[in-house]
Amino acid sequence: xxxxxxxxxxxxxxxxxxxxxxxxxxxxxxxxxxxxxxxxxxxxxxxxxxxxxxxxxxxxxxxxxxxxxxxxxxxxxxxxxxxxxxxxxxxxxxxxxxxxxxxxxxxxxxxxxxxxxxxxxxxxxxxxxxxxxxxxxxxxxxxxx
Numbered sequence: 001x002x003x004x005x006x007x008x009x010x011x012x013x014x015x016x017x018x019x020x021x022x023x024x025x026x027x028x029x030x031x032x033x034x035x036x037x038x039x040x041x042x043x044x045x046x047x048x049x050x051x052x053x054x055x056x057x058x059x060x061x062x063x064x065x066x067x068x069x070x071x072x073x074x075x076x077x078x079x080x081x082x083x084x085x086x087x088x089x090x091x092x093x094x095x096x097x098x099x100x101x102x103x104x105x106x107x108x109x110x111x112x113x114x115x116x117x118x119x120x121x122x123x124x125x126x127x128x129x130x131x132x133x134x135x136x137x138x139x140x141x142x143x144x145x
Contacts, residue, residue, distance in 0.1 A: 004102070006052045012103035016050060023134035026073065026141055030066035033074055035130045035137075036107065040117040041088075043078045043110040043133050047071040053104040055093040067106060074108040077140035081133075084110035088117070 007013070014020040016032060023035035025045055036044040047070040053059040059067075075087040090107040092099035109117065 004054065006054045006058075007102055008052065010103045011101055012046075012048050012105060013052065016048075023130050025077075025134055025137050026070060028066070028070065030063055031070040033070055035125075035134050037124050037130065038120065038122055039109075039125050039130075040107075040120055041109045041111065041115070043082045043084070043137065045074055045078065045108050045134075045137060046105050047074055047108060048103060048105040054102045055099060055104050056091060057093050059104050064104075067104065071106040071108060073141065073144065074137070076144060077137050078108055078110040080143070081136040081140035082110040082112075085113045086111040 011020060015022045015034065022037075024032070025035065026033040026047075030050055031047055032050055033045060033047045036046050047067050049059065049063045049067045051060075051063050053063065056064065071089060075089060078084060079087050088107070088109045088111050090109070091105070111117075
């Protein structure tokens with residue numbers, strides 16, 4: 001059951017409409033993937049549905065399956081691109097869980113032994129670094145085909 005309606009003015013809806021720039025990694029008919037501008041680790045990226053869902057609680061199963069498939073593609077690509085030891089995938093539903101952008105999304109973060117995630121401080125990453133990391137991920141996605 002949804003607590004709140006979907007907000008068409010959330011930041012991810014604006015990215016999908018091209019109103020806010022993003023470092024795009026991947027796109028298909030149902031999903032879009034891009035760099036997180038406030039990364040908790042090198043290569044932190046996001047997979048979202050193109051359809052307007054608040055979170056996992058209101059998404060239609062077909063769209064959930066599509067975004068999970070894109071999340072898996074990203075997880076494989078970031079592991080390869082950054083020679084990571086592992087990958088953390090996170091997904092939050094409603095404020096009590098930590099959700100701050102109310103558009104269904106999955107966080108994909110390459111992980112390295114002994115290196116903790118950075119705190120989510122709201123600090124924007126340098127655009128040059130985001131662009132370089134995005135290019136590494138896009139190359140890994142192309143190699144996977």
